[in-house]
Amino acid sequence: MSFTSNPNLNKSKRFWQAFAFNSFRLLSFLVVAILVVILGFIIINGISVISWEFLTEMPREGMTKGGIFPAIVGTLWLVVGSLLFACPIGILSGIYINEYAKDGWLKRFIKLMTNNLAGVPSIVFGLFGMALFVNKFGFGDSILAGSLTLGLLALPVVIRTTEEALKAIDDSFRIGSLALGASKWQTIWKVILPIALPNIITGIILSVGRVSGETAPILFTVAAYFLPKLPTSIFDQVMALPYHLYVISTSGTNIEASRAMAYGTAFILILIVLLVNLLANWLRRYFGRKVKMN
């Protein structure tokens, strides 16, 4: 039979398949290996640095000793601040694009602009934030200026998340509600948004990871090199984790001596990302199941 095992038949196509698949498998594992190496390296070197003192104390002795408490607090402020700005606008904007805007040039333009904004390099956000919020609006280097800058950066992410969450909802829900005499907004508010909410929240949680790790946008809008006190208002400067890591690994007073602090800070940043991803995945699974069950 021609189709039984005849090793000589079509040898070359089988050889190429094996060759290609094995190369791809190898390269994919290389990608995994890269992640494992980076995460492993930082976790192994960083975890020993973590202590109660490291998490709750001010940096001391030229940032070679003590802790990173003000940077943690600063990052927290910035995350909360930026999301307070980005979430309402982003969600409303997503609703507008998916539920109200009619197909046509306007919708396409808005989407293109949202994509453009998403593609703007983070350092350009930094420049812009400095020119507008710090200088023009006179906020100075402050939590307010930094949060707004980071918020603009997170905005396209929130918009897209909302849009996708809404798009995934079957039209029958809308038609059903409208048929009962509900207005368009009532339909969205009472029927559509509750269904979309889990996905929107998942997206927002993922953007927490993004916002907490961004450095370039806060360089000139809020981040302080060394400021061993906590902010008292939104017009204060703060330290922030990513900028702190940058500073102590490149330009601290004593780079070698602050290496341990750097590993610890990198570990915390990685930890945030891991937690955020875990939480998002868990939410996805949790709500995914719930929806199925109903």
Place this chain on the structure above:
Amino acid sequence: MYSLESKDLHLYYGDFHALKGITMGMKKNEVTAFIGPSGCGKSTYLRCFNRMNDLIDNVRIDGEVLVDGVDIYQKSILVDDLRTHVGMVFQKPNPFPKSIFENVAYGLRVNGTKDKNLIAERVETSLKQAALWDEVKDKLKKSAFELSGGQQQRLCIARALAIEPSVLLMDEPASALDPISTAKIEELIYQLKENYTIIIVTHNMQQAGRVSDNTAFFYMGELVEYGKTKNIFTSPKDTRTQNYVTGRFG
């Protein structure tokens, strides 16, 4: 010896028992029609003969499937060679986004034919066999998507014929076509019978009656009745078959 045969074939999609112990055989140079209501497992069974079900995750198969007496689910089988032997035509025409010529030549190329003259010759023969040559001979370089639905389906048949299989599996090949194209394809099946073992899945009783020698009626994963087409249509033994062929359900 049967050209195609299955013995107590069970197939599961995960927990779902889709084929329940099918035993039957089909001879060379005969056309067999598979009929039955939607979802009864006709396509699933058909796709066992060229192991197309391998592509789906979570599929489990018990029992034997034999092609020319060889168990095709044994380890040493090379699936791609099996598929050059057992050709398939799908429900919806699915030409590649390539030229008409390249569509037909595809099977030859992937199976290692390099000789340009040979390829050109085989493309022409296959297109003639599929009764499409006259309509496309002047635009072989044009995209296959420029053809009408009926022409596309005949192109897909030509494509399957080009690698000279000995079996042709056709899964509702005319269901998406207009009556004229359907007639052409039925005519084609009649002619191809000389050289091939053919299975055709169809929803159309008249079609089954016109083209097939034998008919198998499936119901909920079971083979209910199998025999000469005229017997199935005129004197079915099972009431379910009777109900179906007289149009009482399905």
Place this chain on the structure above:
Amino acid sequence: MKRYFHNFGERLIEGILALSGAVTSLTVLLIVVFLFKEGLGLFSQHPVSEGGVIVVNNQNPVKELSAKQIKEIYDQNITNWKEVGGKNQPIKIFRLEDITDYYPEEQLGANFEYLPQRLSELVSKQPEIIAYFPEQYLSKNFQGHPIELENITLGSFLGGKEWYPTIQPAVQMGVLPLILGTLWVSFGAILIALPLGLAAAIYTAEIADNKVRNTLKPVIELLAGIPSVVYGFFGLVVLVPLIQKVFGLPVGETALAGSIILGIMALPTIISVTDDAMRTTPRAMKEASLALGATKWQTIYKVVIPYSISGISTAAILGIGRAIGETMAVLMVTGNASVIPHTFLEPVRTIPATIAAELGEAPQGGIHFQALFALGCILFLMTLIINVSVDMVSAKKKANR
């Protein structure tokens, strides 16, 4: 009446939503306005360093010099006035600290109160001199005339090969090395990321079974989530020393280090966009190929890849965009030397890294500050081109269907 208010409420809400929808467009607009307002200001500035003047003797016919010429004169590459359109006489360079070569300290006054006068004297006596000193020492009845500096032109800005934004007496604002540095590092990054990313995408989309796919996906999401400063840190403490050792270099901060880190950072974009694109290949098309005896691999490269080619190009373009705009990681590992790169084993400096490193020190509204905003404009335009071309590729793809 109630109905009226009801309608009014609906209208109001729609208005608010539309307003929110306009925020991104507005932001893009504002970015353009602010970036370009500041950045274009550069071209109406004299490139003489902040607060300084350059003067020559009154007899000297040279009235105007370019920044480049001044630098050449002070580097003593130009040593005769005739090379810059003056008389045939050697050029005598004067900097403020040279003043004690001409006058003993007591003649300058205890608080340098006589310095302006002495400078005026000196310039009037020396026909060959070119003097650079702070503007505050320019006396009212100065004997000599200041050299006009040509404004920075777009041509000299884009084509200039030297980036010394704070050098005295005349700043050099040539961004060519920065543009080339950016492209060089990004090019290297895509060279690394594309094969790796395509392979991983093909593997996840077409080859791997569900179990492998479900582990690869979170891996890719995590790679995308790691902050760039952490990548930079990793590059700094692991990759840079490694490169230094392997290639026996004086420093490990090189374009190569930047490309590798950026390549890794571009991977998630490339993998997920390619993966999405390949998944849109109709199942029927793949089945048709397999049913003709093609192997899985033949099906992938003859059917799946051609079908998703526009998605794959989108992935590559977006990957490049990601690399071009990346700041912190590059800043930390490329060494930041503003020279035109020739190999991957030299330090280079990219546009984002330049902005990040220098904006903090540039006095606001000054020439350096504006030059950095102009760099921001270049960066913005680069990414805008990328985004618009991605939009066009996907629009074209839709039209083809």
